[in-house]
Amino acid sequence: MSSKLLEMREVSKKFPGVYALKGVNFELESGEVHALLGENGAGKSTLMKILGGIYRIDEGKIFINGQEVKIDDVKDAQKYGISIIHQEIVLVPYLSIAENIYLGREPMTKAGFIDEHTMFENAQQFLDDFDLGLSARTLINELTVAQQQMIEIIKAVSFNSKIIVMDEPTSSLSEKEVDFLFKTIRNLKQQGVGMVYISHRMNELFEITDRITVMRDGTYIGTVKTKETTNEKLIAMMVGRELNNYYVRDFSAPGETVLKVSDLTKKGVLEGASFELKKGEILGFAGLVGAGRSELMKCIFGLDSFEQGEIFVNGSKVAIKNPNDAIRHKIAYVTENRKEEGLFLIKSVQYNMTIKILDEFMKFFRVNAKYENKETDHYINELSIKTPNAEQEVGNLSGGNQQKVLISRWLATNPKVLILDEPTRGVDVGAKAEIYTIMNRLVKEGVSIIMISSELPEVINMSDRVAVMCKGKIQTILNKDHFSQETIMHYATGGH
Known part of the structure; x- marks a missing residue:
């Protein structure tokens, strides 16, 4: 026994x-x-x-x-x-x-x-x-x-x-x-x-x-x-190996402001949220569950409406009423809930990757399969997506590979502003390091990233600046030399 x-x-x-x-x-x-x-x-x-x-x-x-x-x-x-x-x-x-x-x-x-x-x-x-x-x-x-x-x-x-x-x-x-x-x-x-x-x-x-x-x-x-x-x-x-340089990030001076959000307000959800995002930077968003981070990003991307406030892209005021408006202004949004809000789990890797750029290889109801295959192969290789082939159902992939498929869908739209909501949630350490490498490469190429994360080590190691939210307000925006878990949690819990 x-x-x-x-x-x-x-x-x-x-x-x-x-x-x-x-x-x-x-x-x-x-x-x-x-x-x-x-x-x-x-x-x-x-x-x-x-x-x-x-x-x-x-x-x-x-x-x-x-x-x-x-x-x-x-x-x-x-x-x-x-x-x-x-x-x-x-x-x-x-x-x-x-x-x-x-x-x-x-x-x-x-x-x-x-x-x-x-x-x-x-x-x-x-x-x-x-x-x-x-x-x-x-x-x-x-x-x-x-x-x-x-x-x-x-x-x-x-x-x-x-x-x-x-x-x-x-x-x-x-x-x-x-x-x-x-x-x-x-x-x-x-x-x-x-x-x-x-x-x-x-x-x-x-x-x-x-x-x-x-x-x-x-x-x-x-x-x-x-x-x-x-x-x-x-x-x-x-x-199966030592994983050195877990957080992959090369810091350099960011460029001009590409996105400005001014006094965004939604009753009971957001209160006067204002921030600027600069070219080639990662702006982290920290806060407790319910702080309003995802709600703010959904308003910016046109998924939710807001009662007051303005959004500027490259210095020009824009009206974003729906996600198509956001995409036209080169803004992309990777949702935190990939299974319910992001992916078509019973569809193929290729379908999920190219669904947002169909108009680029469709003409008179005919699909340019050669071009579509080329785009799909490019992102499978570029993001090291482990899949038997492009026709594999996304639901059969691991969580990390599903996340990379979702990221590739939005990269295919050539965004200038990429919003990543909990980009490594439910993802293993190997895939996390790969996602950090992708983020690092994108900002070096001039893409600007907003990253919402509940993992403070991730926020601290990957961000140029960190906006801390509490109860729908942006409490503060910290520069890199003021980052610490204690400081971020002080503001996240309502401190001044």
Whole structure:
């Protein structure tokens, strides 16, 4: 009999033409937080989908509390006390919190009806235990992303799960909300719950995990104790080499003002936002979740309207009523939510890359396929996009490669101003370094970049200047010699 909560031995999974996993080992102790680390496409999600019953194992064995088990579907996983909290929230938006927690397993009365009283009462008890200050009758679509994330955790706990998988749980959380999540994780540890923690944010791993298992290209690389390793060692295990010059940036004096935003106001969202963007610079935007950074950029790009304010491009006042107006003024916007707002996941790499420049190779309803192929091949090579071919569905690519496809779509429009909203969210360290290299090359070529990021090291290392927002206001704009995490957080939390 093994004392381990979970063992996965020599696990393999093959999809048509390729091994997604080959001989992978993973184990989890009771009351342990065990990180699963690897580049996008390393096989982490495939391994966890096997554990969660979404995929069936091809080779290998799974043991729960020392007993070999067969997990053929999600119900089997739940039966063995396994819950997976996916990166993309999978709650039903127009049902209440209670209805989501008990969806598909509602308590029933003797007469065969749903026992709503018991359901809402039990759900409220969970909410109170987690000190969320929410009513169990609140609809999911009224909650913030962070609150929805906590409901997912409560749902997992309500199953009496002994194994909880968390996939990028902090990707949409503010610093305060991350602290609350970590407090919850520590409480679950004390209850003997084992947690698999998937994240690309290395600082989190050192704060919350006990051990780290690294995967690369569908294979098991090794397991280390968190307190006995370093950032550099983990990166070398992940990418198979030392990753020097992680933040790639050559700083030079920026040029003239290319974009000026004056007194942009939207009631309840933005209050007198003003800034200038210069040629060949990266202007970082920092702030907590809800500070208004994305909302400001959507107004500039014509996705949202505003009540007051002016926008100037190259010194001339412009009217941007919709994204086509912005594109005509050589402004491009890479959204933070690539899956819902950016990409056509069931369409090809080529379709996603060229959709914004169709008029360049279409004439009288005929497509100049040679030109389209040339453009597609150029960006696949230029951005080092890993794809079998240009006809591959984007949804089958790793997160980092999906992000590079989305960036290439906007680069194809030859923008002078490129707005990047969380450009490296959910992207591994190797792909991050590649995206930084792309950004660095663009500013050297005279493109001006606005970068919204919740990762302060990214903001500090990549930006020429940083605008800090709080509650719809730009609190300050800092020059590079005044950057520090403490200074940025001072202004982000409302300091003057």
